Amino acid sequence: MNLSLSDEQEFLREAARGALSRFKTFEAAREALDGEPDALPDLWPTAKDAGWPGLLIDERHGGAGLDAFDAMLVLGECGRVLAPIALLGHLPATAILNDAPSGALLLDDLATGERRAAYLPVSPPDDIHDAWSADPRSGIERAPAPTAVADGDQAKVSGELAFVPDAPGADLLVGVALLGGKPVGVAIETGASGVAIEPTTRYDATRSLGHVTLSDAPATLLDAPEDQSSGIGQLASAWHLAQALVAAESLGSVETALDVSVEYAKERHTFGRAIGSYQAVKHSLTEVLRQLDNGRSLLYYAGWARRGGPDEFPLAASAARSVAGRALDTAARTMISVHGGIGATWEHDAPLYFRRAQLSRRLLGGTARATDRVAGELLAQADAA
């Protein structure tokens, strides 16, 4: 057993931290909230230089051929500085294509970052719901997954997907559609007829979202192999990968939120002593650390499970998402409390973390749904035992 980072992984993380440190991401996030979206730095060239777009693409297609845990390390670094970067949409999309023989032709440009993909999030069935479903525009009722009609070796796809991360500006949409009720992988050029992407932001200006409407949009059918032996194929795996990536990104934000809070608690004095010496403050910061540490352990679980134990990947990724989402909310609220009144103002970075926490927890099915899937997976395991 070895759950330590390899030298290569340490290097990947340090290189990412170095590359992202050149940008004033917090200032940009605040300005963007103030109505200047152009203030956000374009980090895609940085991602290209670092090779991040091809992280999950095989070397024979020009990628780095790395695995989920490596991608999580990069997302963690993005989370540390609230970097507006389109990897959350791009990486799960490339994971689907990489495992589909007919996706190979599309991979070379995506690996270099010359073209950018966005993942169309559709959640796989669970122990109670037997249908694939999409995030609704509003409410708790899940929306239907897009449907496909075969058209030779192509297909025409129709459906609506709300709040798709990184859809605006993407060249290619990759996801799941139901063909005769069965899930198939589809890749859709955004420039094609029948594709409409309505850019939108909510509450956190660093997060680029889009409402995607597909009306008989021409799609390449991906013969993504569904591994029946393990019960989880690449289409479902992409959903869980996206959960793990949000978890990693969230925990990166928790790390810096905790660091800033701890530093302030050491410096700020009341009644003649540093506030961090008071048990109430110390214990609330320790609670952030506890949730962070639990989340980190689950990232290792998810990072191992995608290849090492695919049966457990839905459980591992969902648990990571559940814990990380709560950790970020706790960290942001604690950051505000520890800083006192100033923490709740525009003067401070704490509201940027808080906004990130509130939106992130509602994207890609939301943390509540991930928590529910943890229960579902364990109940199913109990039946099998």
Add this chain to the structure above:
Amino acid sequence: MDLDDTQEQADYRAQVRSWLDEHKSEAPVLDGPDAIKDEDEVIAARRAWQGKLAEGGLAGVTWPKEFGGQGLGPIEQVICNQEIAKVKVPGILDAIGVGMLGPTIIAHGTDEQKTRYLGAMLHGDEVWCQLFSEPAAGSDLAAVQTRARVQDDGSWRISGQKVWTTNAQFASYGLLLARTDADVPKHKGLTMFIVPIDAPGVTVRGLRQISGEAEFNEVFFDDLSVDGDAVVGGVGNGWGTALTTLMFERVTIGLGSEGMGYNSNRFAEALARDPDARRDSEVRHQLGEIASELLAVRFTGYRTLSALQKGQVPGPESGLAKITIVNGAIKAGELIADVLGPDALAEDGQWAYMISFLPGLKSAGGTEEILRNTIGERVLGLPPAPRLDKGIPFSELRSKEGAAA
């Protein structure tokens, strides 16, 4: 990153399994209709079984070979624990001795002490207990008042009271932290002793807990006499010796936290049997939250193990796992009792026992409050609360506290 055994570890696992396959029929039966009922018989059978495990090399895996161990690493200890759990036979009886007190003697004891005590401890011939906490010294362990006074002939006389002492009712020896000098600050005047339990001057009294069972004891010392060679680690060095024991306690917990049985699968199985509960969104949400944290602790354990293999020593952050486990299990007990109703509280059932055990466990091995203080200060680097006991001789401190009370 890898969860699988290396070839060497797989070979070791096969070796352990083959020993267990050959000997498991000799293990005492503790559950089910054929279980041994009489408490004394249970202890005798478990001591004998520990002896067999030791002969087979399945006890004291990390102990040096010269003391009867295997001289292997923590990963082999975990493999051994896993295989023992898989064949559903009991592990060693004296986990406290072999896991914590023996290693302390190996680190700080004299050659004579090692020769005299370690072999008998490892084989279960003599069971040990840990005599650290007192009624007024738990979180503030260095405040122990049990007094050891040196005599003209170099022997010591010990008087005082210890508490929360697991296994004392059948222990032969204990490792005891006592005050030998009250005129120096409290961490400095302490000394560690090996004391006999079945000697005149020692009284063991069971402490019944919420469940009604007595798993802990109070141990009273009334002028117990021990020779000068009972001192472990030198007179006045008791605090440093105690820290070694507490470090091994963290290792033991880090390697075996799931051994307590507070794991997500067990709780899910209890709920899965109720067809309505398993579809109830509130039940599912709570199960999901509890289980996610308990799963995290499983992988925190693996991370600790990876660090141990690299020679790193677990620090105070391992207390976070204990906080997560205890609070997670408390919530799980609540959820299961909500779903099962009063039947969950049947006295002889597993859930009533668990529900009864957890409020005390919250304080055992460091209260949640003390663990959070320590982690806040030693891991996050936050400043300590102002202390009124620093640099003050223990005797003056006691009179101050008396005056304030």
